[in-house]
Amino acid sequence: MTVLFYSTLDDPAEWLPRLRGLMPKEDFVVWPEIGDPRTVDVALLLMQPPGGLGAFTALRVVQSLGAGVNQLALDTMPPGVRVARLVDPGLTERMAEYCLLAILRYHRSFDVFERVQRAGAWAYRLPEPRSGYPIGIMGLGEIGGAVARRLAANQFTVRGWSRRPKQIADVACFTGEHGLPAFLRGLRALICVLPLTPATEGILSARLFEQLAPGAVLINVGRGLHLVEDDLLAALQSGQLTGATLDVFREEPLPANHPFWSHKLILMTPHVAGAGDPDTAAGLVVENIRRARAGAPLLHELDRERGY
């Protein structure tokens, strides 16, 4: 049996030597040089390859190469295939660091300094006390929890929100629809790390923004479909929001005529917040290949019903 590798972002030249070093007897094939598709029983995928997975009749396990799995198009995947998320400590650390950077940039007013410099203005302003600068994290899974802990370790005032109850030291945790208003009330910065599901699509909307403190900022490292783009533009226009850092988009790269490109209050990054790191991820992937072969439960196996 063989293991298929396919991604439009992850470089096989970085991944394959590490995978082969850990499993020297394994037969890895890289799309499109895949040989007989009927010999593939495990696939390492960022998304489904062109034409889908129908030809891979022996496929039993898909290991995601991204932290999210929505790009795998689970509803078109053969029903018997088990799917594992990539919960990579390197990716989690990168994501937490990205969020810390985005928050420090706002809290230390680098966004303002960047803008006023171009206008030739000298705008002296000191950082506000952290006690008056609550930050909220939506999504408290592996990554969201790490983001919350990292910000709390940097002495920020942190709240977290998740579907199921969580407890994180130094983080005020809120749960479910009924906990949302108290979570949002007066937040100066909101970070979205949610998985994309029917329940979370479009959650970053006018109804949510208006519950934050006036002048709040938004950081979206979840998925592009979490955000109602017109609502963001309106909130930036009205001043309800004063900045947004976006790493994910409905379409990537963003279409050339999109209004985000030239918006002074939006900083876009090209989906780099939590890129997988082959150095830290290869071990997890290899372990799941072994478990796939042994018919054992996968690490971070997806609940396909729930969607994460």
Added chain:
Amino acid sequence: MTVLFYSTLDDPAEWLPRLRGLMPKEDFVVWPEIGDPRTVDVALLLMQPPGGLGAFTALRVVQSLGAGVNQLALDTMPPGVRVARLVDPGLTERMAEYCLLAILRYHRSFDVFERVQRAGAWAYRLPEPRSGYPIGIMGLGEIGGAVARRLAANQFTVRGWSRRPKQIADVACFTGEHGLPAFLRGLRALICVLPLTPATEGILSARLFEQLAPGAVLINVGRGLHLVEDDLLAALQSGQLTGATLDVFREEPLPANHPFWSHKLILMTPHVAGAGDPDTAAGLVVENIRRARAGAPLLHELDRERGY
């Protein structure tokens, strides 16, 4: 006897209540409402007040309100006056955080993303491994040491340079003129936290920049006079440097026609990296007022000969 407060940046409305709360019987006066200048024996100053200190004939101690003391113009200060630096844990923490933010901004390519977004370009790039990204700190006093430790705690590869030998965990320390080439060689980022003295004025020059890795970045939170401005512009032009974050300038605010304002590779911040925090600094100031009255050695007393 009375204590004089004078600063063009620090707000007496923030400082005085804290000082009076700690020394309720003390007589604090705020420039220009100073009463009889001959009653002032201690002065809390960011710089000398207009007209200098000649009228303050009983002055014995000057407590700086900034971490640096060069703006106090020591050479024009009455010779018998003792001077104390402000070594404020709040200021030190703010400075270390500023440097972490500036480094993360470069290491995570936010500077590049900001620029390419305006050009309508999508430039996918992941952070480089930290092992290939050495960062150097010039100056390892109270603040420089904190900057070095903060970066090392964030898993960066850190070197430090100082006039006298220092030892800091997880930081490779270099000393003196003879240690400078090995310190500089191949640095991707250089942070200047030096005090301004005749020996350090103009140290950020072409001769230094050319010893860094090609494409390095500069962060100056020392003093404007450390930097040879034309050498910075030339190094950015040639590509030897690819970015500079400057918090201090020869003249502040920077004159309107200065080329830094519109330079795409320079981010200017208005001397906010290490602003004093009355919450954390008032206790130190009060202790030094007591020591001044008792004729005791001051905390962080300046060596006026050495200049720091």
